[in-house]
Amino acid sequence: MDAPELIAGVRAGDRRALARSITHVEADTVIGRALLAGLYPHTGRATTIGVTGSAGVGKSTFVAALAREQRRRGRTVGIVAVDPSSPFSNGAILGDRIRMQDLTGDGGVFMRSMASRGNLGGLSEMATGVVDLMDAAGFDIVILETVGAGQDEVEVATATGTTVLVTTPAGGDEIQSMKAGLMEIAQVMVVNKADIAGADTAVMQLRALLAIASERTWEPPILKTTAREDKGLDEVSDAIDRHQAYLKGSEHAEQERRALAQSQIVALARGLVQRRALAFARAEGILGQLVDDVAARRLDPRAAADALVDAVQRNWSRSE
Amino acid sequence: MTTDTARNIRVLIAKPGLDGHDRGAKVVARALRDAGMEVIYTGIRQTPQMIAEAALQEDVDVIGLSILSGAHLELFPRVVEELRTRGVDDVLLFCGGIIPQDDIPKVNAIGFKGVFGPGTNTNDIIEFVRNNAPQRV
Ligand code: B12
Ligand SMILES: Nc1nc2c(ncn2[C@@H]2O[C@H](COP(=O)(O)OP(=O)(O)OP(=O)(O)O)[C@@H](O)[C@H]2O)c(=O)[nH]1
Numbered sequence: 481m482d483a484p485e486l487i488a489g490v491r492a493g494d495r496r497a498l499a500r501s502i503t504h505v506e507a508d509t510v511i512g513r514a515l516l517a518g519l520y521p522h523t524g525r526a527t528t529i530g531v532t533g534s535a536g537v538g539k540s541t542f543v544a545a546l547a548r549e550q551r552r553r554g555r556t557v558g559i560v561a562v563d564p565s566s567p568f569s570n571g572a573i574l575g576d577r578i579r580m581q582d583l584t585g586d587g588g589v590f591m592r593s594m595a596s597r598g599n600l601g602g603l604s605e606m607a608t609g610v611v612d613l614m615d616a617a618g619f620d621i622v623i624l625e626t627v628g629a630g631q632d633e634v635e636v637a638t639a640t641g642t643t644v645l646v647t648t649p650a651g652g653d654e655i656q657s658m659k660a661g662l663m664e665i666a667q668v669m670v671v672n673k674a675d676i677a678g679a680d681t682a683v684m685q686l687r688a689l690l691a692i693a694s695e696r697t698w699e700p701p702i703l704k705t706t707a708r709e710d711k712g713l714d715e716v717s718d719a720i721d722r723h724q725a726y727l728k729g730s731e732h733a734e735q736e737r738r739a740l741a742q743s744q745i746v747a748l749a750r751g752l753v754q755r756r757a758l759a760f761a762r763a764e765g766i767l768g769q770l771v772d773d774v775a776a777r778r779l780d781p782r783a784a785a786d787a788l789v790d791a792v793q794r795n796w797s798r799s800e
Numbered sequence: 801m802t803t804d805t806a807r808n809i810r811v812l813i814a815k816p817g818l819d820g821h822d823r824g825a826k827v828v829a830r831a832l833r834d835a836g837m838e839v840i841y842t843g844i845r846q847t848p849q850m851i852a853e854a855a856l857q858e859d860v861d862v863i864g865l866s867i868l869s870g871a872h873l874e875l876f877p878r879v880v881e882e883l884r885t886r887g888v889d890d891v892l893l894f895c896g897g898i899i900p901q902d903d904i905p906k907v908n909a910i911g912f913k914g915v916f917g918p919g920t921n922t923n924d925i926i927e928f929v930r931n932n933a934p935q936r937v
């Protein structure tokens with residue numbers, strides 16, 4: 481299928497066309513870029529929800545439960561789940577589907593796993609593009625699950641409208657040491673695994689942290705869920721709806737959209753610049769020469785980096 | 801200038817049937833990951849519909865079924881049928897587990913190109929996938 485056929489298929493709700501389109505966008509093929517160009521004008525209708533939190537807090541279980549709740553509310557759901565790629569082999573085991581088994585037979589749900597492919601920030605570089613495809617395909621809700629690790633995975637906030645931060649009662653120490661940044665990206669806070677002891681303590685810790693965070697016009701609710709038993713998702717869905725309404729009504733709505741657009745452009749451009757620059761420097765032998773010089777201590781790494789960037793810049797201004 | 805990133809081979813490893821023999825499937829999933837592939841592992845107790853639907857949504861290049869229960873001649877044709885109804889017609893199918901020698905030609909005829917039994921060296925599995933996975937985009 482070529483790009484026009486895929487675009488028509490995606491817009492008509494053809495699941496196979498959507499699946500193949502995602503493959504193209506993920507691989508950043510020529511067709512993939514044509515798909516994004518053709519489909520982007522048809523995005524912006526879906527409610528996009530990011531779900532982040534440390535490894536094992538129950539993000540996938542939570543996403544599945546949230547999807548079921550959204551289905552009960554009559555909405556269709558697209559899901560993108562990112563798992564880490566191995567830094568050694570570039571391979572990955574994508575296991576998030578295990579927790580979403582019962583959704584597989586539901587025609588109103590489409591779930592896609594992605595590997596992070598070396599991208600830092602908790603997402604795959606093309607994850608926002610895949611969210612856009614699902615949006616254009618007409619799903620009412622698109623949920624994006626990030627890689628679960630550490631506290632630097634804040635990129636999700638630039639990819640979705642409402643970000644949900646998932647923690648657990650066992651994460652008490654972690655909550656106390658949580659960086660302000662992670663708190664500030666989340667508009668809904670969830671203490672999952674509320675069936676185990678300490679959930680109320682965790683809620684209090686989160687509340688205390690929020691109290692010292694900076695001034696804001698949206699007050700993130702702190703909610704308890706037991707995702708494994710489908711409990712608490714009603715309140716979470718209500719909170720997400722309230723935040724969406726706030727976003728639309730906010731006087732800052734336009735400003736927020738522009739900020740989101742800017743961070744998406746910058747994130748993608750950063751990757752492109754890096755890959756193109758390195759490809760050029762390798763092909764021209766510039767990188768190899770600089771490596772020789774630095775390894776022999778004729779040149780320091782900082783000066784070598786300068787030389788590399790200068791060479792790239794000269795080349796790019798010539799090819800204009 | 802093109803910036804096409806390398807396309808990783810995507811593999812679905814699934815366990816049809818009601819038994820819980822998942823060691824082999826996990827060994828194979830890890831071996832393929834360590835060989836640089838992206839492996840979607842869906843866990844045990846998959847129906848043919850679930851396997852075909854996952855393969856469609858994930859747009860995998862390869863589907864590997866692990867089966868030790870003896871139900872392969874019953875379940876494999878149903879997986880193939882479910883794939884066909886969804887228009888998934890360009891994937892490589894292969895399998896492993898307990899499949900008696902006499903059944904191998906039948907399993908091949910159903911559409912499974914490679915059959916790997918107990919004691920298989922995972923390097924042979926990796927080589928098989930690398931040599932046979934379709935290159936589609
Ligand atoms: C360990 C084991 C168990 C464990 C399973 C633990 C687990 N989580 O996996 C336990 C104790 C739970 C178990 C239970 C049962 N088992 Co049992 N079990 C075995 C045993 C001894 C080894 C299987 C194993 O793990 N091997 C190690 C792995 C790494 O090897 P593998 O699975 O063969 O995988 C390799 C290849 O086959 C291949 N491969 C496997 N999958 C795939 C997939 C792809 C895509 C590819 C390319 C390759 C590939 O690559 C792997 C690496 O080389 C086998 C006998 C045997 N020798 O195989 C019986 C066996 C499979 N079990 C059997 C039976 C009958 C049972 C029970 C029904 C027993 C009972 N009456 O209660 C129960 C079923 C319980 C249930 N609900 O599932 C029979 C099945 C008979 C049949 N097919 O007709 C067997 C063959 C024993 C026998 N000779 O009778 N079992
Ligand atoms: N007790 C309890 N366990 C839960 C709950 N929700 C999820 N779990 C368990 O937590 C474990 C991890 O769940 P996942 O959903 O895979 O967690 P995750 O955050 O997606 O994990 P990664 O994607 O690997 O980071 C599983 O064993 C779940 O069954 C819950 O509400 N209560």
Ligand SMILES: [Mg+2]
Nearest residue numbers: 539540576625
């Ligand atoms: Mg997960």
